Amino acid sequence: MSTRPSRKAVPAIAGGTPVRSRPLPFFRAAVDESDVAAVSDTLRSGWLTSGPKAVELEARLGAYLGTSNTIAVSSCSEAMLLCLKALGIGAGDEVITSPITFASTVHAILHNGATPVLADIETDTFGVDPAQVRRLVTPRTKALLPVHFGGQACRIEEIIAIGDKAGIPVVEDAAHSFGARVHDRQLGRFGRATTFSFYATKNLTSAEGGAITTEDDALAHRLRLLGYHGMSRDSWSRYSDQGSWYYEVQIPGYKCNLSDLHAALGLSQLAKIDTLLERRRAVAEGLSRALGGCGGIELPLEYPGNRHTWHLYVIRLRLEALRIGRDEFIRALRAENVGTSVHFIPIYRHPFFHPYLQAGSTFPKSEDYYARCISLPIFPDMTDDDVRDVGEAVTRIADHFRAS
């Protein structure tokens, strides 16, 4: 794909000409005419909310992931909330998770009345460090909620072993990592439940949406009840040809169903998921080739045994080799017309979390990561020229601001 950048030019932020004349966004959804047709067909069908398309999406996701229960939901955020609720997590319970995640992972714990306990990350996968998790397990720990960051699995087999030893269920936040594997086994069948996101930027999108997988039939039944008002039957099974009007509300529930409009897009994207993931991999490999000779940064790696799905491509600056920090580097990339993002501001730095921070807790690996991380653009429709431009922009900035 891309070759190593050849030019040594002055970065735009220091008065040079930008690598690109037009901005490259951090992300653009890969939507084509087959997606438009799928959603249009559903719009014309007369059934818009959860119905045959949501049922079909669940079946096809299950076939792809090899899972026995697959429940389509409105988001991964709701999925995590439901899983913890269905497992009976509540006041007085502790749930261990990662500080390098989106806020909703922790909100799912708090909204169940439980206490989030953050375990520092390790830097092979940017997931929770199993040694830290082991240290933090107490009799109050009632679930582990590891995050599969950026498109690859965290050290899930070690986390599951910790959970099994302590008799604690593991719920996985696989929002970023649909299609990722560990030793050729798909994520979705390791823990008691796995939650996926189909948000617009994710590997597989339905614009908004998500899914829960579990091999536990009783848990699946409870999740379905909780996720649809606690009702014994959903609208589709009541109004379809074989349906009956009668239903019972068995428990107080939530409303987390995925509409057929969203499911139609999800189905259409799922039909080409392998191509989308292959293209992400090609872009990641192109970026790594283009940046291989750049001294001021560390490149992301695939952990041995993992199949990475490259939801994110996160470089880490070698701050000791540069005269600028992460924020200035991002400003310099913007001046080159290259979009970026930061995943994530560590949870303990957000105001909402301050009341829950345990005295004496420190997160040296997360802090180091946060000071140095930049998410570069990666999406299936990136062209080879886009990849070359990103390599050129990063190299140009790193070379210009190299510490002498």
Ligand SMILES: Cc1ncc(COP(=O)(O)O)c(C=O)c1O
């Ligand atoms: C790690 C992580 N978990 C959970 C979520 C929530 O996903 P959703 O937007 O589907 O609720 C996100 C969203 O970006 C995320 O990055």
